[in-house]
Amino acid sequence: MNTLKHLAIIMDGNGRWAKQKGKMRSQGHKQGIHTVRNITTWCAKNHISYLSLYAFSTENWNRPKNEIDFLMKLLKQYLQKERKTYLDNDIKFLAIGNIEAFSNPLKQMIQNLQEDTAKNSALTQILALNYGAKDEIARACKKIIQNDNHDKNINMNELIAANLDTKGIPDVDLLIRTGGEMRLSNFLLWQISYAELFFTPTLWPDFTPDELSNIIKDFKTRSRTFGSL
Secondary structure, three states: OOOOOEEEEEOOOHHHHHHHOOOOHHHHHHHHHHHHHHHHHHHHHOOOOEEEEEEEEHHHHHOOHHHHHHHHHHHHHHHHHOHHHHHHOOEEEEEEOOHHHOOHHHHHHHHHHHHHOOOOOOEEEEEEEEEOHHHHHHHHHHHHHHHOOOOOOOOHHHHHHOOOOOOOOOOOOEEEEOOOOOOOOOOOOOOOOOOEEEEOOOOHHHOOHHHHHHHHHHHHHOOOOOOOO
């Protein structure tokens, strides 16, 4: 049976969940936070080493300003309130993406939580913030150029991987997208090259550990050849 070390999730459907219930979009995002906590703690207790969550993309800046402002406020609240969850469940927090676009207080909160949880080992939760895979790969290539490495014998795949935000983290084994859409939306394109994909119509606020468990059971029975026979 397949081993699941790195699970990635595109958390989609907060806004539609709120609309279906006649609520503001902000209420959908708030409910989505509860799902993040439930899924993250379940993964920590079920021996999954890495959980990558797509929280805010480079394209999300195109949303209305009032929604962006709310999401930034919600992220601050999340980093403050969930610190206890990380510590109580031995979860390491890691942010990927270009966080330089965030305010200095928010950047400091991200840095503080990473430092406070650095020694935790049950699970590494990777939160993608101002993240886009094309941007990540472009930044990696820029680093390589700046380092001026002209070793002709170097493995380029390994060199690029070593300069990605996910340096030292294994590639994704299973990618799940909630909300019914069947696209990757510029998420971890390098790291999912051989990942198993699963799309569920369940909106993110309604996504449960039970559904995740059933998806993982399906994943474990799939044939993963990685291009071979």
